[in-house]
Structures are given as C-alpha cells and as structure tokens.
Amino acid sequence: xxxxxxHGRVWRVLCRxxxxxxxxxxxxxxxxxxxxxxCLVISNHVTNWDPLLIAISFPRHFxxxxxxxxxxxxGLLSRLISYLVAPIPRAKGASGTETAMACIQKIREGGSVCxxxxxxxxxxxxxxxxxxxxxxxxxxxGATVITYRLEGGAxxxxxxxxxxxxxxxxGRVVHVYTPDMLKSMSVQEITDAIQQDIHTDAxxxxxxxxxxxxxxRLAEHLECALFLCPQCKRIGGLHSHGDFxxxxxxxxxxxxxxxxxxPPHPFQNFRQWDDWQMDCLQKGDFLHQDSTLxxxxxxxxxxxLPSHKTRAVLTGLLELDQEGCMRCGEARIYLHExxxxxxxxxxxxxxxxxxxxxxxxxxxxxxxxRKYLAAWQCIKKKDGEKQYGLFSRQSNVMESxx
Numbered sequence: 001x002x003x004x005x006x007h008g009r010v011w012r013v014l015c016r017x018x019x020x021x022x023x024x025x026x027x028x029x030x031x032x033x034x035x036x037x038x039c040l041v042i043s044n045h046v047t048n049w050d051p052l053l054i055a056i057s058f059p060r061h062f063x064x065x066x067x068x069x070x071x072x073x074x075g076l077l078s079r080l081i082s083y084l085v086a087p088i089p090r091a092k093g094a095s096g097t098e099t100a101m102a103c104i105q106k107i108r109e110g111g112s113v114c115x116x117x118x119x120x121x122x123x124x125x126x127x128x129x130x131x132x133x134x135x136x137x138x139x140x141x142g143a144t145v146i147t148y149r150l151e152g153g154a155x156x157x158x159x160x161x162x163x164x165x166x167x168x169x170x171g172r173v174v175h176v177y178t179p180d181m182l183k184s185m186s187v188q189e190i191t192d193a194i195q196q197d198i199h200t201d202a203x204x205x206x207x208x209x210x211x212x213x214x215x216x217r218l219a220e221h222l223e224c225a226l227f228l229c230p231q232c233k234r235i236g237g238l239h240s241h242g243d244f245x246x247x248x249x250x251x252x253x254x255x256x257x258x259x260x261x262x263p264p265h266p267f268q269n270f271r272q273w274d275d276w277q278m279d280c281l282q283k284g285d286f287l288h289q290d291s292t293l294x295x296x297x298x299x300x301x302x303x304x305l306p307s308h309k310t311r312a313v314l315t316g317l318l319e320l321d322q323e324g325c326m327r328c329g330e331a332r333i334y335l336h337e338x339x340x341x342x343x344x345x346x347x348x349x350x351x352x353x354x355x356x357x358x359x360x361x362x363x364x365x366x367x368x369x370r371k372y373l374a375a376w377q378c379i380k381k382k383d384g385e386k387q388y389g390l391f392s393r394q395s396n397v398m399e400s401x402x
Contacts, residue, residue, distance in 0.1 A: 004062075004111070009063045010062075011055065011062040011085070013062075015055055015060075018052060018056060018385040022053060024199050026153070026164065027156075027166060028053060029171075031171070032056075033057055034060055034061065035062075037144060037145075037173075038112045039061075040113050040115065040137070040138060041058070041112065041115070041116060041147075041148055042081070042148070042149055043115075043116055043148040043198060044116070044122060044127050044140070044148075044230045045117075045118045046154050047117070047150075047156070053153075054114055054150075061112060063111050063112040063114045064085075064106050064111055064114070065085070065088070066088045066090050066099060066103065066115045066116065067087035067344070068089075068303070069090060072089055083389055087188035088102045088106065088113065089102075090306075094259050100133055100136075101208070101340050103115065103137060104140060104142075107141045107143045112370040115134075115137070117134045117261075118130060119342070120344075122202075123159050123160070123225055123274065125154035125203050126202075126203075126271075127195075127199040127201070129195065130191060130194055134190075134194055135145060135189075135190035135191030135393075136179070136261065138191075139183075139187055139190055144176060144177065144179065145176075145177040145190075146176050146177075147198055148169070148171065148198070149174050149176065150200070151170045151171075151202070151205060152168050152170055153202075154200075155203075158225075158270075159222050159225065159345075160222055161220065161222075163215050163220065164215070165218070165257065165264045167212065167257075173325045206258070210258070211258075212258055213257050213258070214257040216243050216274070217243065219242065219244055219255035220256045222238075222255060223239055223240050223368055224346040224347055224367070225346070226238055226270070227277060227370060228276075228286055228371075230266045230267065231251040231266075232251070233280070233285070233286045234286070234287070235287075235294040235371060236296070237249065245257070251304045252358065281371065282378050291322050292319050292320070292321055293321060294319075294371055295318060296318045298316075298317075298364055299315065299316065299328060299361070299363065299367065300314075300315045300318075300359075300362070301314050301315070301318075301329070301359075301360055302358065302359045302360075303356060303358050304357040304358065304359055304360075314329040314331060316328050316329035320335075320371075324336060324375070335375065336380070337354075338376055340352040341376045342373070343363045346366070347368075348361045349373065351376075361369075
C-alpha cells in the first residue's frame, strides 16, 4: 500500500477510536474541520497530548506532525510510529532549519503539516513567542495556513504534573490564511498574526471565568518547575507530596484545584512564584556554597547521534559554578559555547555544542533542569558583557567507550 494511503487510513481509524476517550479524559470541546487541500496547521502548545487533540479536530485529513526528536529513540515503538503517522523530527536544543525544509517538502508532495510554533509546552500558562522562522515558513510553503488555539490545557495538565485535572479544554480554528492572503503580507506581519491568533493566558482566563480543576496529587512533581524556596532562598530543597510542596526549612503550601496556593503567601499562584525565582536567579539573589551555584546528583550525560541513537557518556553529580560551567564528572560544559538548549517534557535537558547534540536526564528523578536552562539564557543575554568570566575556556565532553 502506498504510504499516503496507509497514513490516511490509520489517521481515520485512530480518530474514530480515540475521539470519545480524549473528549472524556480532558472534557475536551472542539470544532471538527475538513480542509479540502493540503495545509499548514499552526497551533499553540499546552500539553503533551496536543497532537492527538489536534488530530481528532481534523478527523479526515491526515497531517504530518513536527515532533520532538526524542520519540525517534524508542526502538520498535519509534519505528511503528514512523510507519503509521510519519512525524517530522525536530531536535530540541538545535536549529530548526532542517525541520522547516522538511515541512515544505511534505506540503509540496501534497501532504499537510501541523506545527506547534512555540516549540515547547508552556510552563506558566502564557503562550511563548513563536519560532522566528514561522512567518517565513508560512509564506514560503505555498499552502493554506490554519491557526488553531487550544485553551485550558495548562491547568488541565500542567507541564510539570503527572495527573490530569477535570476542568475542561477547548480547541478551535482562529483564522484561515489563503496563499493569496499570505502573498500580500510581509513575513513579520504573518509572524505577528500567528502569534496573536494562538496566544493564550491560562491564568487570566481562569480568573475572568473562575473554574475548579479537581484531581489527585495536584502538586506532584511541582519541584520540576519550581526550584527556589521563598522562605530560606535555597535551591534544590523543594519536595512535593500529594497536594503539597514543602521545603526542609519548614515551608509548606497546598496547591489547590483553582491553581492557587493555600495559604496565599508569599505567592498566590505558580506564575508569581516562577517570576520571582527567575528574577532572583538572574540577580544571583539566592544562597549557595563557595563557587557552586546549584547541583543535582545522579544525572546521566549522553550524546544523541545522527541516527537517533543515544550513547551514554557518564553518570555523576551535575554542578553549575559561577563561571558558567556545568560540571558532570570529568566533563566540562561552558554555557557560553552552547548554541541551543531546551527541555523536553519536564525533566530532560538537551543542548548543542558545535555540531554535537547532548542530553542530560535523571537516573532517578525528578530533577529540576529549568534552573540550568535559565542560567544559560542569562549567560547568552550577558555574553558580551563577560560577566561570568573564563569565556575563553573550551568545553570538554568526554567520549564513551564503544
């Protein structure tokens, strides 16, 4: 059977099988759409289930999803996924040029593509800026562009959470841009329009129309997102259990089904806490020992090969020092040399040095990698000011024995 026919049949079968399950699981309300030509669907990204939620919204129209590279490293399951739905890989923490070219190629072959233009699931419920090349891709693909917005997912299943809350999600087409419309717009105008179409603010939406999101173990793994205790100002001491997040210093807060903390001091919600901790990290306003800013034990450093295979380099203590150097065993990774960095799911950190691609993951979790990502972002922002020193040193990621 020709691949396109196989993909179309698999798509229709999966949509029939999954739509009622997903509707119940997420209390999902959505519009069904039936485009008659190849198209580029661009959506915001609120949960790891978004591809399936988009799929049942386009039940008769097979689409190639742009997917994180890590799903291609699941062995037999990866081969099965590729055979059935042919996703387009995008390496997190790497340039997306090859991915954009693959999207255009699929559309020129008569297929449709779905892209989550923010690149990753939101942490705080606010849509992130779309990829800089999104407007260029939309203008250059030669197809109709459909913007689609998902709402409610950041509270139904926060990025750090392991359990789904029953609050409800919605999905709908925001705008349809024909090729003629796109020709009359500049790349920046297209990018701005897409950004506006898919923008959402989960907390603002919840406050304007109060709704509970009940569930079990509401705070579980919240320490994958929050790393700085507001009471003792130490990094790495937060732990979650059930509905509570606490610290050894005595701090204890309950995360409620309205996405707020009880008691509401020092922060009413996740976003206030997150904004505060990021500001403190940027200013260096937290407690640490000697030259080490923070650390995590039992971290695996691995190299991702072009074949999507993983080669373990070492396992050890991961530390970040004031010089902007991540140390893992004998490996030295200077953050100013890292060209791209991103987190997959909640607890895997990917980064690129030169033409090599690496992963940091917990041997046993959870581990908060957001602080390392935030430190890299600070260093890239201040790189010209040389504020972290020793920028002339070279990273040394050890080779493993084959």
